[in-house]
Amino acid sequence: MVFSWIHLLSALVSAVCLKRIIAHLLDPLRVVPGPFLARFTRLWYLVCTINGRTHENIGALHDRYGPVVRLAPTEYSIADLDIYKQIYGPRTAYEKGPWYSAFKSPEKEYTIFTDRNNKHYAQIRRKYSNAFSLSNVAQYEDTLNKCLSLFCKKFAKIADEKSECDLAQWCRFFAFDSIGQMAIGNLRVMELERDEHGILSMTHASTLYGNIVGRIPEWHAWIWKFLPTNMSEKGAIAWITETMRKKVQGEVCSTVTTFTDVWLQQEEKMSQEDIFLGLATVFGGGSNTSAVTIVNIIHALWKHPEVCEKLQIEIDEAVKTEGLQGGVIAWETARRLPYLQAVIKESLRLIPIVGVQAPRTVPKGGDTISGYFFREGLTVGLHPWSTRMNPKYFGDDAAIFRPERWLGDGEEAKRNEYYHMPFSVGPRTCIGRHIAIFKITKAIAQLVYLFSFDITMPKGELRYHSYSQVEPDIVHCRVELRRPVCF
Numbered sequence: 001m002v003f004s005w006i007h008l009l010s011a012l013v014s015a016v017c018l019k020r021i022i023a024h025l026l027d028p029l030r031v032v033p034g035p036f037l038a039r040f041t042r043l044w045y046l047v048c049t050i051n052g053r054t055h056e057n058i059g060a061l062h063d064r065y066g067p068v069v070r071l072a073p074t075e076y077s078i079a080d081l082d083i084y085k086q087i088y089g090p091r092t093a094y095e096k097g098p099w100y101s102a103f104k105s106p107e108k109e110y111t112i113f114t115d116r117n118n119k120h121y122a123q124i125r126r127k128y129s130n131a132f133s134l135s136n137v138a139q140y141e142d143t144l145n146k147c148l149s150l151f152c153k154k155f156a157k158i159a160d161e162k163s164e165c166d167l168a169q170w171c172r173f174f175a176f177d178s179i180g181q182m183a184i185g186n187l188r189v190m191e192l193e194r195d196e197h198g199i200l201s202m203t204h205a206s207t208l209y210g211n212i213v214g215r216i217p218e219w220h221a222w223i224w225k226f227l228p229t230n231m232s233e234k235g236a237i238a239w240i241t242e243t244m245r246k247k248v249q250g251e252v253c254s255t256v257t258t259f260t261d262v263w264l265q266q267e268e269k270m271s272q273e274d275i276f277l278g279l280a281t282v283f284g285g286g287s288n289t290s291a292v293t294i295v296n297i298i299h300a301l302w303k304h305p306e307v308c309e310k311l312q313i314e315i316d317e318a319v320k321t322e323g324l325q326g327g328v329i330a331w332e333t334a335r336r337l338p339y340l341q342a343v344i345k346e347s348l349r350l351i352p353i354v355g356v357q358a359p360r361t362v363p364k365g366g367d368t369i370s371g372y373f374f375r376e377g378l379t380v381g382l383h384p385w386s387t388r389m390n391p392k393y394f395g396d397d398a399a400i401f402r403p404e405r406w407l408g409d410g411e412e413a414k415r416n417e418y419y420h421m422p423f424s425v426g427p428r429t430c431i432g433r434h435i436a437i438f439k440i441t442k443a444i445a446q447l448v449y450l451f452s453f454d455i456t457m458p459k460g461e462l463r464y465h466s467y468s469q470v471e472p473d474i475v476h477c478r479v480e481l482r483r484p485v486c487f
């Protein structure tokens, strides 16, 4: 009996292997290089994702094989910024790939992030985008100022105690608090110095799940059934639901405007479910990304004291002439500082936060990309980590942190701007990009004005991990006051 089962199993495995080998031999794209295993199975890509160094692993493939590489039998990574707009640009017919479906709860509706249908997506994006428009960011300034004051008080205490702190952790706390306050008017992770409602750990767990299971999305509904069933009744989801319910039903009066208020005010009224999904997406996309960018900038300033000094002079001068608002540098002041904006751009260029390609499905009729014809239904995506240091796009010193490359309106600055797409482009561009720049600009201006940071660990380059977002492994620092902190 055992003997016959083994035979049956071997026959099945052999049949599957044979089918894959034949499919590969008949595939016109079999010439695309990549790991041997990736020609026949998604296992290579799945294991690479689980290892948590996707940015480096895919980067190594591009270094070895060139701008087009295979990641799985029907999935390819492209390191060619000249085709970015062809895949992602305003008139694109490409839609999001199957990977995104693992970020959607099977019981819930699509969110701005998970909706793969371009037409349907355009309708839902309209409902949410108002809260994130450039003209609306200033109305969240009081809220952000409150969070920034607390953030600075915490650093002032660390400076006073002459102790070492976990910079990455503090920036995460600040990023979650500020997005929580702007989104729903609540969250006090910094004040309590702990993840009170489990929102940080939930965000981490759900993105980890989506990233990994997204490599085998057809298993998502099945794997989902085995996840703990009480997750939605307690913890972060229950907290978001309850806080939102109180806000929607007018049980809490707030003097500040939140994303939820903007959504509730618009004509096209949003349901509680719409608002819940909007909030969940905002926590997922809008917290860690800003935190990591702030850490990267502080680290770059520490590594390049000449840049730090130039930035300090620019900020100090601006405060001298334009003053502060309740101790905090105003958005109107900070947004117009050219060197500060150049530092932010340079950090986003050199350390793109999204470390994997954002996968897209090749549309009807197929398409030629970087010299290869990809038939419809295949998955392709641009890998920003592999293009960031390419001299073709950012000049001979592309590997160096040099904010000056963004200044002026010469040929160099124009070329850099053309290739600079940290928030992606086209219909699926980052909906929170203005909020992100608002938060990062104000936070860096304020931190540089008040403190100087000495990175104590690691002593050299940062080491990163990534499932999709690239995050530093560990960053500790000491803080010194440049002037008294008085809020």
Ligand code: HEM
Pocket: 112, 113, 114, 132, 281, 282, 285, 286, 287, 289, 290, 293, 353, 354, 358, 359, 422, 423, 424, 427, 428, 429, 430, 431, 432, 433, 435, 436
């Ligand atoms: C430095 C900060 C940020 C960076 C570098 C960044 C980058 C990106 C990129 C590259 C995408 C496209 C991803 C894809 O196609 O799969 C994206 C999408 C998105 N981002 Fe951001 N983001 C940042 C901050 C934020 C913030 C603050 C929010 C919310 C307030 C946010 C919300 C979103 C959402 C909802 C999407 C999905 C949009 C869609 O699919 O149409 N992001 N972001």
